Amino acid sequence: MARPRRRHPAVAGIDEAALAEFRAGIRRRYTDEQILEQLRASAERLGRSPTMREFAADSEADVHPQTVIEHFGTWNAAKRAAGLTPRRFISREELLEQLQRLGEELGRTPTARDLDANRRRVASKSLIWHTFGSLSAALREAGFDVPIGDEKLERAVAQGAVLARQLGRLPRMADWKTARRDDRSMLSEWQVYRLVDIDVGPWAAFQFLVRERLREEGVTVNPDGSL
Structure with a gap:
């Protein structure tokens, strides 16, 4: 993390x-x-x-x-x-500039919530999604590091291993939510939950992946999840 x-x-x-x-x-x-x-x-x-x-x-x-x-x-x-007619359409380049400028102000990758909070200065989410297909696609084109697919899960597992070391145990969803308040680069706990493609107990499956990562790093994980 x-x-x-x-x-x-x-x-x-x-x-x-x-x-x-x-x-x-x-x-x-x-x-x-x-x-x-x-x-x-x-x-x-x-x-x-x-x-x-x-x-x-x-x-x-x-x-x-x-x-x-x-x-x-x-x-x-x-x-x-000024008596000038605003253009009806904003260009793709202007949308990217708006995202880049917002990211510079925030010091991190903008989120959908950031767009809502800055509606007077940034185009709407719907316009961005219509232009680029998704907010993630727009952010990637604007130069932000936005992981996709397996890369997202890999990053989440790596962050989970770091968080487990800090907690002295495998992280629960509440632990993840708390940690994300201090590190907005982390996915939300529900994003992690949905990344694990399993019908029963997705978070437990995620904890399993974190445990396996810790074991690879030479860390002993007890049956109760403590380190």
């Missing part, structure tokens, strides 16, 4: 209230009207309503697209306020 991400001491020591005040000050660098003027000017240079990528690539625009979103909530809301 991966260790929780450790922050640099300088980052960990930032005062949250001071940071919030700083961010508010940064946002005040531009008025809403100044941002709208830049959007209109960019559209005039391009000859069409700009996408986020096109606006970011416009050398004459000195506002970052994320600043636009912070002021207006969404990219399309800003374009409407």
Whole structure:
């Protein structure tokens, strides 16, 4: 199991209230009207309503697209306020950029829950699924490490062996749920449960696989599951 991400001491020591005040000050660098003027000017240079990528690539625009979103909530809301017609369709590349940007902010692979929590800044799950076939496929194309099939189970077994060493026994579903709160890279306990393709006692079957892995590593596992 991966260790929780450790922050640099300088980052960990930032005062949250001071940071919030700083961010508010940064946002005040531009008025809403100044941002709208830049959007209109960019559209005039391009000859069409700009996408986020096109606006970011416009050398004459000195506002970052994320600043636009912070002021207006969404990219399309800003374009409407500027009198520009939002494009009805978002490109595949823009969807991937949104996922990559969200992953950078979170410091991990985004989940479906993250998409719901950031609906004002990220496309809907349904649009992503319609475009890529699944969220996992979209995340893989965006460059995230998203295991599939047997690879998922192999990773879960390896994580289960690490967790068992920490607990001193084979992990129960409740143990897994608790561990995942600190390590979001882990599958949920129900995802692990469904990975084990057996009709009766899937979690016990998973514990068996973890036991076999531990034995391969030279660890003695007692009949009651203790190490």
